[in-house]
Amino acid sequence: MRPLPLLLASLMLATPAAAQAPLAAQGCVGCHGPNGAGMGSVPGLAGRDRAEMIAQMNAFRANERPATIMGRIARGYTEAEIIASAEYFARQPR
Amino acid sequence: MTQTLLPRRALLAAAPLVAAPSVLKAQTQARLLVIGGGFGGATAANFARRTYPWLDVTLVEPKRSFVTCPYGNLVLAGTRQIGQITHSYDGLRARGVRVIHDWATGIDAAQRRVRLANGETLTYDRLILSPGIALRWGAIEGYDEAASETMPHAWVPGDGAQTLLLRRQLEEMPDGGVVGLAIPANPFRCPPGPYERISMIASYLKRHKPRSKILALDAKEAFSKQGLFQDAWAQLYPGMIEWVPGNRDGKVTKVDARERVLETEFGTQHKVAVANVIPPQSAARIAADAGLTDASGWVPVNPRTFESRVAPGIHVVGDANIPGPMPKSGYVANSTAKQAVASAAALLRGETPPEAVYFNTCYSHVGDEYGISIVGVFRPNAEGTAIAEVQGSGGVSPRGNHPEQRRLEALYADAWYESITKDMFA
Numbered sequence: 001m002r003p004l005p006l007l008l009a010s011l012m013l014a015t016p017a018a019a020q021a022p023l024a025a026q027g028c029v030g031c032h033g034p035n036g037a038g039m040g041s042v043p044g045l046a047g048r049d050r051a052e053m054i055a056q057m058n059a060f061r062a063n064e065r066p067a068t069i070m071g072r073i074a075r076g077y078t079e080a081e082i083i084a085s086a087e088y089f090a091r092q093p094r
Numbered sequence: 095m096t097q098t099l100l101p102r103r104a105l106l107a108a109a110p111l112v113a114a115p116s117v118l119k120a121q122t123q124a125r126l127l128v129i130g131g132g133f134g135g136a137t138a139a140n141f142a143r144r145t146y147p148w149l150d151v152t153l154v155e156p157k158r159s160f161v162t163c164p165y166g167n168l169v170l171a172g173t174r175q176i177g178q179i180t181h182s183y184d185g186l187r188a189r190g191v192r193v194i195h196d197w198a199t200g201i202d203a204a205q206r207r208v209r210l211a212n213g214e215t216l217t218y219d220r221l222i223l224s225p226g227i228a229l230r231w232g233a234i235e236g237y238d239e240a241a242s243e244t245m246p247h248a249w250v251p252g253d254g255a256q257t258l259l260l261r262r263q264l265e266e267m268p269d270g271g272v273v274g275l276a277i278p279a280n281p282f283r284c285p286p287g288p289y290e291r292i293s294m295i296a297s298y299l300k301r302h303k304p305r306s307k308i309l310a311l312d313a314k315e316a317f318s319k320q321g322l323f324q325d326a327w328a329q330l331y332p333g334m335i336e337w338v339p340g341n342r343d344g345k346v347t348k349v350d351a352r353e354r355v356l357e358t359e360f361g362t363q364h365k366v367a368v369a370n371v372i373p374p375q376s377a378a379r380i381a382a383d384a385g386l387t388d389a390s391g392w393v394p395v396n397p398r399t400f401e402s403r404v405a406p407g408i409h410v411v412g413d414a415n416i417p418g419p420m421p422k423s424g425y426v427a428n429s430t431a432k433q434a435v436a437s438a439a440a441l442l443r444g445e446t447p448p449e450a451v452y453f454n455t456c457y458s459h460v461g462d463e464y465g466i467s468i469v470g471v472f473r474p475n476a477e478g479t480a481i482a483e484v485q486g487s488g489g490v491s492p493r494g495n496h497p498e499q500r501r502l503e504a505l506y507a508d509a510w511y512e513s514i515t516k517d518m519f520a
Contacts, residue, residue: 020145026432027453027471029517030425031510039513041505068502069455069467069491076471076487081451 024081025088027073036089047094053086124149124442126435127208127218128191129198129380131155131183133162133427134224134412136518141432142222143189146439152192152216154208155183160519161251163284164424165511168459169257170264171294176254185519198225201384203405220438223386223402224412224431225378226250227283227422230391233374234276234349241351245369249283263368264295269303271367274356276346277312278374281392283413283422285318286468288372290458293323296331297461309364310337311356313345318421319458319468319490326460346371377414384408392416397474397481398450399437400430409434418481420454420472428514429453450474452481454488457507465503466491 021029029035031042038044045053059065060074067074077085126149128139139153160181168174183193197211201221208216229247231238237245246260264273273295277288292310299306316339317323327335338344340359348357349371356364356371376382376391386393386402393410394403397418402408411431413422420426429452437447454470470488472481491499 023432023436023448024451026141027429027451030428030453030514031455031506033509033513034516034520039516040509041502042509042513068499068506069469072469072487072489073453073455073471074487076451076453076484 021088022081022084024077025085028085028089035092037092037094044094045089046092048090050086050090053089054082057082057086124220125218126151126220126222126438127216128153128222128224129155129201129208130224130226130378130412131157131160131186131193132224132226132412133424133514133518134431135222136160136181136183136186137428137431138222138224138411138435139186139191140189140518140520142435142439143186143191145435147190149439149442150192151190152194152218153183153186154194154196154198154210154216156195156197157253158195159183161254161257162424162511162515163249163251163287166248166251166257167287167291167294170248170261170291171298171459172261173294176258180254181515181519183519198380201380201405201408203384203402203408206407219407219442221408222431222434222438223381223384223408223410223414224427225380225414227375227413228378228382230374230376234346234371236349236351237371237373241349242371244351245349245354245371247372248370249287249372249375260368260370264298267303267306267367270305271303272307272309272364273299273368273370274354274364274366275308275310276349276356276369276371276373277310277314277317277344278372279313279340279345281422282372282375284456285421285423286323286456286458288312289317289319289323290460291370292335292337293326293331293458293460296327296334299334300331306334306367308335309366310335311344311346311358311364312338313340315339315341318456319466321493322466322491323458323460325493326464326466330461330464375413381410381414386410388416390416396478398433398478399441399447400434401437409438418472419483420452420470420481421456421468423454423456424514425454425456425510426452428517455510457503457510459504459507463504464500465505465507466500467503467507 033039036045057074060070128135142149142151162179165179200209246256248256248260343358343360345359346356393415395415400409411434412427433450440447452472457467468490471484
């Protein structure tokens with residue numbers, strides 16, 4: 001069914017896997033908008049500083065930061081997932 | 095990970111990722127077929143096109159547009175219009191998804207073929223099946239499809255007619271009437287949904303028909319976010335809502351649609367002005383017909399890949415499956431659909447499916463500027479045999495006097511709706 005032209009397909013396959021959102025970051029976009037662009041009252045993550053996001057997530061996890069729901073969510077993430085997600089969102093255009 | 099692959103696929107699965115011409119050809123032709131265009135299926139089709147452009151994606155969905163279950167209760171409250179919760183498939187088409195508006199009538203798992211009502215047959219390399227639920231007509235005596243025209247379920251929105259019918263009945267009801275709800279035992283679609291519905295109907299009645307009452311007849315003794323809901327009911331709608339649990343004869347076993355009577359297990363008859371009957375449910379019929387369901391009526395799946403336990407190549411997402419401790423919610427459908435697509439893509443390339451993590455965030459509106467939530471993060475256990483909630487994470491909003499939290503959660507709920515429907519349809 002509709003095979004892609006070979007050249008186009010090669011280009012697509014050449015896209016590094018790192019460009020894709022890690023699945024842990026996919027958990028964020030249900031509220032923070034596509035690519036973490038933000039949505040209404042929920043702040044954007046795209047283009048934010050990587051270290052700031054990691055610090056905030058760790059503060060949520062440790063109950064050091066006032067939270068409506070992020071404390072409950074952050075405690076479900078591993079450190080590696082927090083870092084990978086922060087790196088992904090830091091690279092997204094604002 | 096299953097290995098009962100057909101010869102061509104076995105070759106594909108064994109091939110390394112380097113773009114050798116034969117593999118490239120196979121990959122550009124890998125066909126992902128998605129059945130069902132709701133929270134699971136629309137997410138799967140959209141995510142597949144965005145993330146794995148080498149996948150050829152076809153979506154089979156009979157309806158031309160999708161009315162969400164979430165926010166249907168706000169239509170009942172009169173604060174949303176049905177058009178605001180209706181979504182087009184044009185965005186998926188623009189992403190390169192071939193959208194076929196027809197019924198899938200049968201699955202041949204061995205031949206990896208799906209038959210459509212129009213006679214066409216589609217073949218696939220991997221199938222994402224997200225067919226939703228079937229209402230078990232007759233599980234409550236007298237409650238069949240015809241009865242739902244007088245006693246709406248409004249639980250499978252279809253074209254929105256059921257939700258609009260219930261809304262119209264509420265509008266036509268005289269002040270002082272009783273709105274009766276029949277609520278099923280677990281498991282069912284959207285565990286907090288009936289209680290958000292009670293709240294939204296109460297908010298409408300409080301404004302327009304303040305002498306009216308709500309009688310909620312429940313087959314269960316406990317429900318999702320119960321303390322938070324009951325606190326809010328006492329605060330916002332004092333004296334309006336009576337919730338009757340199963341152990342107090344709350345289980346509706348029989349209805350008389352003409353007389354608008356709900357009858358419970360021990361023979362108590364409740365005559366109401368408006369009846370909303372949410373019947374017991376099972377996986378949609380196509381899943382049962384394909385032999386994917388077990389004795390419970392739902393589909394057992396692999397906790398890592400959401401692949402059917404009995405039919406290799408078919409990943410079953412959304413409310414039709416058995417999701418372990420996770421609720422049958424839109425967020426879980428969205429989250430598991432992505433993992434299922436990522437697993438399908440990996441298996442098509444001969445790779446190991448990614449580590450799984452699943453998310454659930456369910457907001458409920460209980461009044462004006464008053465929202466509450468339940469959150470969960472889940473992972474397969476180390477053996478990959480079951481799904482468990484991550485210890486120390488998740489849970490419900492705090493009880494007590496937290497007005498800012500309630501206002502923010504109502505706002506965040508609206509943001510959630512916009513975000514997740516864009517993730518599905520844009």
